Amino acid sequence: MPQTVEQQDISMNDIKGALQSGNTDKAINLCQQALKNLGDKDKEQQVDILYMLAVAQRSKGAIVEANQTLDTLLPLAPEHSRAYQEQGYLYLLTGDKVKATLAFAKASKLNPALLASWQQLSTLYAELGPASGQNHATQQVEYLTHLPTEIRGARDLMYEGKLALADKVCRRFLQNHKHHAEAMLLLAEIGMQLKLYHEAEFLLESCVEIHPAHINARAEYVKLLSKLGKFSKAKQQADLLLSKQADSQPFLAAKASAMVGIGEIEAAIAIYQDILKTRNDLPGIQLLLGHAYKAQGEIKAAIQAYRQAYKIRPSFGDAYWSLANTKTYQFTDSELTLMHNQLNNVALEVDDKIHLQFALAKTYEDRLQFEQSFHFYQSANNSKKDCIHYSQDKLEEQISAQKTVFSRDFFSAHSNLGAADPAPIFIVGLPRAGSTLLEQILASHSMVDGTMELHNILGLAARLSGSKSGYPNVMNEIDKQYFRRFGEQFIEQTQSYRQGAPYFIDKMPNNFMHIGLIKTILPNAKIIDARREPMACCFSGYKQLFAEGQEFSYDLSDLAHYYQSYQALMTHWDEVLPGFVLRVQHEDLIDDLETQTRRLLDFCQLPFEANCLEFYKTKRAVKTPSSEQVRQPINANAKEQWKHFAPYLSELASVFK
Structure with missing residues (x-):
């Protein structure tokens, strides 16, 4: 006796096959039955099926139903780029070009490899403005169109969080196209997301040596060097970028950030202030300026910069959190109302939401309203946990x-x-x-220099993890002469953070995991x-x-x-x-x-x-x-x-x- 649809295990391939053959009714039926069979068991699979259901409903012309499906999907996956792309298509079908533009812009922000969204934006901005938006969208279309198909696909996979598959596609491409600049850059970006910082650093360093005119690769190299605490080197690389584009605000900011890292804080503050004299509508620069003031202990100036940041962009959650994170700032009643209003904004970005929730939690704690405070701490942590993958096992x-x-x-x-x-x-x-x-x-x-939370030991552990045996098992296989070399490299690489005292501090708390490694290389x-x-x-x-x-x-x-x-x-x-x-x-x-x-x-x-x-x-x-x-x-x-x-x-x- 043949199985009914209800009794069958429905795969995504079944649904895609029905859609590709133009049988939207079958695709909708398969999606609905798959959701019924699945229940609440697998959130990720549920999201995938809801997305396919929305596509099938739009293809059939069932606009109301498709919107209802997306309304179910987005609370489960608020950063689902293709869901926003679907919203854009639906708005176009109803003639609402303004909302369509906003939806495609959101989709392309979440996944910059969505060629279809950039193409739609190029057309919409040409009609609605601004001209800068059209120029940017057109540039992105041109960039993505000229990428090799494999690399564009791998970039898409990376932005969708499928890092292992993106890594595999990229490496396979590089086997046949050695030293391809975009492939090297992408593999480094994937490595950074996987926290394989040493490999990413090697790739980017190699890329800018082989392709010295590749601006994007060098810009990513500067970001990674700063993340790794290699601020002197980051500053040098930022200067190379500025030699090509002297007025670039991102490159100036990158240089200033590196200067804060090596203690040249006053000079960094001057750079941020110069940027703001030219453009006073940059909340991100105000935030960085506040961080620089805070690092120097100028808390009043930091607070002023953070407040200016949220005044420029009222939904800027990091500005509110940075104020709360001074541990001394007291929000006014009007600021509290403003934060609540922003939190109720349906268009609020997930990252802004998390920052606002933590800021509100701290605010209510300061006001001794502990039940309300914990409500926001719990909401903030739940929101953050939804964005990460952590395993006790x-x-x-x-x-x-x-x-x-x-x-x-x-x-x-x-x-x-x-x-x-x-x-x-x-x-x-x-x-x-x-x-x-x-x-x-x-x-x-x-006799002691304070430095910062240095990444060098974590970086060495990551390098050793890339061996066939993995870390720490490889410690039993390494030629013993390497241990002295590892220790000497640590001393050499951390020299730039020191001011000349005989001793210095590395305050990376996670190094408790690597005390055995530290003892072996630095007895x-x-x-x-x-x-x-x-x-x-x-x-x-x-x-x-x-x-x-x-x-x-x-x-x-x-x-x-x-x-x-x-x-x-x-x-x-x-x-x-x-x-x-x-x-x-x-x-x-x-x-x-x-x-x-x-x-x-x-x-x-x-x-x-x-x-x-x-x-x-x-x-x-x-x-x-x-x-x-x-x-x-x-x-x-x-x-x-x-x-x-x-x-x-x-x-x-x-x-x-």
């Missing part, structure tokens, strides 16, 4: 591998192979555990574990919107699991490397600053200096969320802030009883 695999490879036997067989330089002081732990305070105390010592380095009481640490992380990474921090269950995993690995390091790590409990530091500071300096083999107790007087650029706290004398205000939210934190409390 993957973390457990990483922790287990570290424990397996870096055993007592490993360190017995690999002792004193690395570079002997004792200069590096690593501060590790979880974000929001007090590492910035420890850094500021140490950086107040005359005389110092490791300080910044530890904070788990409820306070986890909730503080939950309240923070991080610039990048820390994907575990947007869910209370993930936070608890991550904290426990971190504890377990630190216990392992204590067992296999006794005495190599100094644990500093944040609460102990708050209660007795001098005793803990002396203990810290003794561990680092540094003589006591009273300046370390007056760390808040030390003038240096600080770019972490705690920048304003460490410019104040020590206080216990934050020790038990989480208790205001205790009724909503049972998920954490059940773990940390």
Whole structure:
């Protein structure tokens, strides 16, 4: 007896086949039945089927039904570029060219490889204006049209989040078209999204050497160098861009951003101000100007710049969040109303929504309205989690591998192979555990340079991960002479962040995962574990919107699991490397600053200096969320802030009883 449609497993190929043959009724029927069979089991598949259903309905001329389908799809996937492209087509069918333009613009912003959207925009802007919009759309059409079909397809896959497939297509193309500039650039962009920064850096460096006139590749190279903290090199590359386009606002901003990174903050501020003299309608430049002022400790000037940013673009969520993230700014009632109004804007970008939700959460916390505050913290974290992919299982695999490879036997067989330089002081732990305070105390010592959260160890781990055995397993296979070389490279690559003191700090908290690697390549380095009481640490992380990474921090269950995993690995390091790590409990530091500071300096083999107790007087650029706290004398205000939210934190409390 043949199966009915209801009994069959319906594939996307079945639906696409019906559409391609022009049988829209069959395609609609297949989509509707597939959705019925699927239920709420698979959100990603549900989104794909809803999109195909909207296409089929539009093809049939069922405009109302197609719009209803998109109204179901977009809350599930608010950054679905092709859904907005479908909206554009539907608006064209009803003659609403203004809304069609907005929809195609949204689609092309989310996925710049959507040739069809750019083609529609080129026509619409020609009719409706502005001329600059038509010029840009026409340029994009020309750029995409001249790309090899494979690379255009791979670019589309990348923007749709299908990174593994995009990577595969791009590599296959490069096998037959070695050193193709656009393919090298795209493969580097994919690598950056996969956090394979070393490979991306190598590709971009090679690309600009082979194709020195390729502006886009060099611009991406500057961005990556800044992301990696290689600010001196980023500045040099930005100057090369400016030698070709001296008045380019993006290139000037890129140079200024690099200058902030190397401490040339006043000169960077001057560049931002010069840009704003020419164009005073650039909220992004106002934001960067605010960040530069904040890093320098000029908080009033930073606030003024952030406020100007949202006045230019009232939906600019990052401007509100940057104000909240000063930890000292108090929003006015009118600003609070403005934020709520923006949050209710149906056209609000997802990124703006997340920033606004975090800003509102901080606002209500400051006003002691804790239930309302937690509502926004929870909404903000849920919104952010929808945009990322985090796996507790993957973390457990990483922790287990570290424990397996870096055993007592490993360190017995690999002792004193690395570079002997004792200069590096690593501060590790979880974000929001007090590492910035420890850094500021140490950086107040005359023999210690404060730097930033350096990516070098993470970059080395990523490089080793590319080996056949993977990292950390490859550590047992590497020729032992390489360990000294790795250590020397670390010292050499971090030289540009130092100011001449004998010791310097690397405050990358995630390096707790790589203490075994650090010990192997830098046996005389110092490791300080910044530890904070788990409820306070986890909730503080939950309240923070991080610039990048820390994907575990947007869910209370993930936070608890991550904290426990971190504890377990630190216990392992204590067992296999006794005495190599100094644990500093944040609460102990708050209660007795001098005793803990002396203990810290003794561990680092540094003589006591009273300046370390007056760390808040030390003038240096600080770019972490705690920048304003460490410019104040020590206080216990934050020790038990989480208790205001205790009724909503049972998920954490059940773990940390």
